[in-house]
Amino acid sequence: MMINSKRAEKIAFFFLFLATLLIVVPVGMIIVIIIQKGLPAINWQFLSDIPRQGMRAGGIFPVIVGTVYLVLGAIAFALPIGLLAAIYLSEHARDNLLNRLIKLAIVNLAGVPSVVYGLFGLALFVVFFKFGASILSGSLTLGIMILPIIITTSREALESVPYSFREVSLSLGASKWQTIRRIVLPNAIPGILTGTILGLGRAAGETAPILFTVAAFYLPQLPKSIFDQAMALPYHLYVISTQVPNVDEKIRYGTALVLLTLVLFMNLVAIIIRYRFRKKKKW
Amino acid sequence: MRKFKEFIIEKLILFCGLASIFFVVLIFLFLLKEGLTVFKTVNPFKFLFGKNWYPISEPAQLGILPLILGSLLVTVGAAVISIPIGVACAIYIAEVTPLKIKEILKAGIELLAAIPSVVLGFIGMVTLVPWVKSIFKLPTGLTALSGSIMLAFMAIPTIVSIAEDALYSVPKSYKEGALALGATHWQTIWRVMLPAASSGILAAVMLGIGRVIGETMAVMMITGNAAVIPHSILQPVRTLTATIAAEMGEAVVGSEHFFALFAIGIVLFMISFAINVTADLFLHKKK
Numbered sequence: 392m393m394i395n396s397k398r399a400e401k402i403a404f405f406f407l408f409l410a411t412l413l414i415v416v417p418v419g420m421i422i423v424i425i426i427q428k429g430l431p432a433i434n435w436q437f438l439s440d441i442p443r444q445g446m447r448a449g450g451i452f453p454v455i456v457g458t459v460y461l462v463l464g465a466i467a468f469a470l471p472i473g474l475l476a477a478i479y480l481s482e483h484a485r486d487n488l489l490n491r492l493i494k495l496a497i498v499n500l501a502g503v504p505s506v507v508y509g510l511f512g513l514a515l516f517v518v519f520f521k522f523g524a525s526i527l528s529g530s531l532t533l534g535i536m537i538l539p540i541i542i543t544t545s546r547e548a549l550e551s552v553p554y555s556f557r558e559v560s561l562s563l564g565a566s567k568w569q570t571i572r573r574i575v576l577p578n579a580i581p582g583i584l585t586g587t588i589l590g591l592g593r594a595a596g597e598t599a600p601i602l603f604t605v606a607a608f609y610l611p612q613l614p615k616s617i618f619d620q621a622m623a624l625p626y627h628l629y630v631i632s633t634q635v636p637n638v639d640e641k642i643r644y645g646t647a648l649v650l651l652t653l654v655l656f657m658n659l660v661a662i663i664i665r666y667r668f669r670k671k672k673k674w
Numbered sequence: 675m676r677k678f679k680e681f682i683i684e685k686l687i688l689f690c691g692l693a694s695i696f697f698v699v700l701i702f703l704f705l706l707k708e709g710l711t712v713f714k715t716v717n718p719f720k721f722l723f724g725k726n727w728y729p730i731s732e733p734a735q736l737g738i739l740p741l742i743l744g745s746l747l748v749t750v751g752a753a754v755i756s757i758p759i760g761v762a763c764a765i766y767i768a769e770v771t772p773l774k775i776k777e778i779l780k781a782g783i784e785l786l787a788a789i790p791s792v793v794l795g796f797i798g799m800v801t802l803v804p805w806v807k808s809i810f811k812l813p814t815g816l817t818a819l820s821g822s823i824m825l826a827f828m829a830i831p832t833i834v835s836i837a838e839d840a841l842y843s844v845p846k847s848y849k850e851g852a853l854a855l856g857a858t859h860w861q862t863i864w865r866v867m868l869p870a871a872s873s874g875i876l877a878a879v880m881l882g883i884g885r886v887i888g889e890t891m892a893v894m895m896i897t898g899n900a901a902v903i904p905h906s907i908l909q910p911v912r913t914l915t916a917t918i919a920a921e922m923g924e925a926v927v928g929s930e931h932f933f934a935l936f937a938i939g940i941v942l943f944m945i946s947f948a949i950n951v952t953a954d955l956f957l958h959k960k961k
Contacts, residue, residue: 400860404770410762411771411779414830418786421797472690479691483684495954496694502881502950503701503943504888505791506915510922510939514704518927535697542694568680596790599890599915603922625792625891632796633895640800647796651789658788662781 422655425648432645441611442622446631447638451646453613457526457621458595458653460614461605464530465537465594470587473541477583480542481549482571501539505599508536512604527617529605536600537590544589548582549575581668585661592657596650598625608634624650705943709936712736716930721937727901729921729931736934738941740903744818744911745887747904748897751822752829752886757879759826760833764878767834768841769863780838787831795892798824803896810908816898818911824892829882836881840874841867877956884949888942890915914938 440450476493484490512532522528552575560570576583598606606626614621628646631638713721716736724737767779802823807815844867852862868875898910899920912920918935925932 396858396861400858403860403864404766407762407766407770410759411766413759414763414786414827414834415779415782417827418782418789421789421794424797424801425793472693475687475690476693479687483687484691493691493694495951496698498954499698499947499950500694502884502888502946503698504890504915504946506890506918507701507705507888507939507942507946510708510918510936511701511704513922514708514936515700519704538694538697566676566680568683592788596788596792598790598792599919602919625790628796629792629891629895632799643796643800647793651793654788654790655785658785662784666777 422651425644425651428640429644429646429648432641433648437642437645438649442609443611446609446627446635447642449611451624451627451649453611454622454624454627454646455649456613457607458624460526460617460621461529461533461601461623462591462594464526464617465533466587466591468531468534469538469541469590473538473586473590474545474583476538476542477545477549478571480546482567482575497539497542500535501543503536505536505597506602508532508600509602509604511535512600517604523618524603524605524607524620525618526605526614526621529601529621529623530617532600532604533594533597536597537594540590540593541586544586545579545583548579548586551582552578581664585665585668588657588661588664592654592661595657596625596654598629601626624653702943705936705939708933709938709940712930712933712937716934721934722941725903727917729925729934734930734934736930738914738917738938740901741912741914741917741938742941743903744897744901745913745915747818747907747911748821748825748893748913749883749886751818751907752825753879753883755822755826756829756833756882756886760830760878760882761837761875763830764834764837764841764875765863765868768838769859769867780835783831783834786827787835791828791889791891792895794824794827795895798892798896806908812908814898814910816896816910818897818904818907818909821893821897821911821913822907824896825886825889828889828892829886832885833878833882836878837871837875840871840878843874844870873956873959877953880949880953880956884946884953887949888915888946890919894919914942918942 437450438455439452441453442451443449480490480493484493509532512528516522516528516531517524556574556578557570560574561567565573601623605621605623607620607622608630610620610622624646628643628650631646632643721736721738722742723739724735725739726735726737727740728735767776771779798820802820803815805815806812806817806820848866848870849862852866853859857865893913894916897913897916899912899916900910901912901917904911918938921931922935925935
């Protein structure tokens with residue numbers, strides 16, 4: 392009996408290990424394939440030139456710039472709102488129905504399909520506010536999409552600051568806002584930074600929300616204002632891999648590599664900040 | 675003066691606190707505003723259960739049943755693959771592996787979650803699709819099966835991380851009690867930990883499936899996009915999400931087609947709303 396249950400355990404653990412391998416190995420393969428086939432395409436010209444010959448040659452500079460604008464715009468919109476919302480949830484909200492509703496709304500906002508964000512952005516920003524397909528519309532759409540990430544991570548960071556810090560500050564005569572600004576926020580910065588970077592990464596990689604709100608199929612020049620359309624990395628990868636025939640494989644893999652590097656780099660930075668912060672924490 | 679400043683800031687904080695509710699309502703209202711218009715000309719029952727989706731024929735036929743079935747088929751396929759693998763991986767990470775490897779695996783899962791769906795779609799197109807084509811000797815590898823496999827990869831990070839949390843939050847005393855009674859580690863996991871974490875694991879599975887239903891780009895790139903009622907998983911299908919993404923570019927603003935795509939958006943929004951609210955209830959039950 393004992394031997395049987397020991398053997399059963401071995402078999403079960405083997406299958407658990409197998410399942411883990413089934414995830415880890417393909418992920419490793421995906422990354423290795425993209426690096427291996429994309430790296431030969433990466434050179435200074437590819438990164439600094441405009442796309443030429445109907446995107447079959449040249450570089451992806453305007454595409455990178457477009458993504459950078461979109462991501463910065465999204466964070467400029469989402470960070471202030473998200474941070475204040477997180478402050479509300481961690482410092483002001485009591486455990487009541489309203490608080491519960493807000494949390495439910497955040498969960499739902501995080502679960503709305505990305506293409507539905509695209510529809511929403513189209514209806515509200517492009518058509519209703521008449522911003523047209525523009526960097527402004529795209530940034531706002533992406534900004535609303537990453538709001539839940541920023542709120543959730545910032546709230547966790549704020550809540551992890553010990554309660555005694557606040558009590559000491561308040562007992563010394565500081566007001567609530569002074570306490571939040573001088574005591575709670577500085578101690579929560581690494582966590583807030585993690586959330587911000589994760590939000591940036593998410594915004595950089597999403598395609599569906601920008602499809603109808605900003606993305607230009609082929610626009611070989613830099614955007615001049617926030618009311619211009621722009622190319623963006625994820626949409627560009629979609630276009631050259633499905634919409635344009637006879638694009639050199641090297642260019643496709645190269646574009647995929649640039650996008651993947653950008654997104655994974657930001658996530659890695661976020662993971663490292665969080666890890667070091669946890670180790671350093673004094674309380 | 676300072677009192678006044680504090681007052682303003684407090685109100686601003688409250689205002690931003692309410693922003694998420696505001697945006698959820700706003701999204702729903704704008705979907706309704708555009709989407710409900712289509713029901714002036716199309717009967718809602720015919721819209722949901724109509725068997726033909728020919729939005730640009732004259733007169734247009736706007737039945738989304740093939741799209742619903744397409745989404746359903748791809749989702750069921752992805753669920754069958756991702757649930758056992760995801761839950762098993764969560765158990766492995768939470769219970770079996772040593773701490774050092776655990777940290778690395780968790781970071782790896784997080785990175786998988788971060789890979790943009792368009793990149794997964796691209797990789798699926800150049801690797802998975804030709805494999806499926808040659809293994810099953812099909813005319814095309816752009817099938818529901820290819821979509822299911824790729825989508826399973828997108829559901830897995832969600833399932834693993836939430837299920838792992840659920841297992842982690844089972845009280846230590848449960849485990850110690852079982853081990854003290856002479857159960858093996860595996861018996862403890864199977865008979866004690868899993869039942870105790872079941873509502874959290876259920877929530878993990880639901881949220882994973884929610885991710886699959888809402889996924890757009892990868893599915894559009896590798897499922898072949900044929901808006902017909904599928905008869906097998908080895909056929910091309912078209913999902914609700916892919917239909918919106920593929921056709922909105924061509925639909926004229928204010929046309930029946932345009933409104934119909936928004937109506938599909940309403941359907942997607944309601945599905946994701948139902949899934950998220952239910953999953954949230956399960957997660958709260960745990961506490």
